Amino acid sequence: MNNVVVLITGANRGIGFELTKQYLINGWTVIATCRNLESAVDLVSLKGQFPDKLFLELMDITCPENIKTLAGKLSEENIKLDLIVNNAGYLDRENTSIHSIDYANAEMCFKVNSLGPLYLTHCFLPLMNKKSLCKIAVISSAMGSLSLEQSVDWYGYRMSKAAANMLVVNLSKELVNDNVAVVAVHPGWVQTDMGGSTASENVVDSALGIMKVIRNLSIENTGNLYSFNGEQLPF
Template sequence: MHKHDQENEQKLVAITGANRGLGLAMSVRCAALGWSVIAGCRRPSEATDLQRLAQKHIASVDIVECDVLSEASIVQFAAKVAVARPHLDLLVNNAGYLDRSDPRLDDAKSVSVTTAFQVNALAPLLLTRELLPQLRAAPMSRIANISSAMGCLGLEQRPDSYGYRMSKAALNMFTVNLASELASTNIVVLALHPGWVKTDMGGTVAPVHVEDAVAGLLEQMMTADKGRSGRIVRYDGMLLPY
């Protein structure tokens, strides 16, 4: 099979925050499943784990700069995705920001809350806006917003991490709104809760291993039908209340 023919058959996923944690593990697993991967990260030259992955899958993993705090960087990232392929099968809005130094209201800092909203809520909206033509062009495509149960108003919440919780609640609303706007299209929109996972963000005491979270998240993303569009799904498939 020519490389060109092979590429035409491969599905394409774009992932933000792909240099470490869940984003890196999703990139590794998608590549192993035979997908083409566009792995977005802030500093490609420092993303050594991603570079190793790209060397292993030289024809199917591309590392592309994407700082989701910059609209210009988001637009440029989307343009590179569009050049790579006219169809995008899966967009994973994964990059996330949690400032552990502002757990209580007394500690809350404007810059930290603003950054949380920019990274966790605004960036997924901007990147989705930019990539909508490519998502529409695929026979069936999915938008996966990596959210958190910490942003669910319907679940009991501890009083901490205001910026993170508020911004993930906003991401959840974006998911519901977008699913409604895209109801009659080929695009499924999901919010996903990875569980409490052993990453830099989740910490070492987190009970869920990265590989288990990622296997479950990708299974949910890759199989979700229109019936699930607009819902928030845990990595093991359980629907959560918003």
């Protein structure tokens, strides 16, 4: 494995799959993770197109042992990462009112959207290629902003994305002298399984916009929340 290397979680569909494809097209080596390869038909097919550039790894972002095991495997293989994209996401669609809350679904939002990226960063930070600027991106959401006007719905999702934004702020401050830049990216309302067919953005535009935000990320602008269109958003 050589050249620049990115690890992408939740790469089997939606934004994660499109990011995987676009980074491959741009010549990157991609380590793509997902929970179940049997159902990741498109991802397995993509592996056939990029056999020497795409590496598929099983990992459940809610399972610390999975994360730790994969970090150990990549360490043994002497893999160095230039970029981590914490993309895996979960939405508690039914939690639209405090009067009717499915706690297990809300808890899952935190496990996938904020605690997963926290532990993944903890385990994979030693693998990052700090000889040059390396980057960590969290695919967050404007729905986790405490400053923007919000509707009332999806309690777990909104709370977990606010927590993910706080993770980015904390990481950016702690890693600023380690040659690691960190960013939270709002992908827009995207036409994926999560966003639905009536969403306003197509997945290609969202993925390309996310990549541009990451490309423009530096130590000077670390620790911020940006929309996929490049607009800086308030936390």
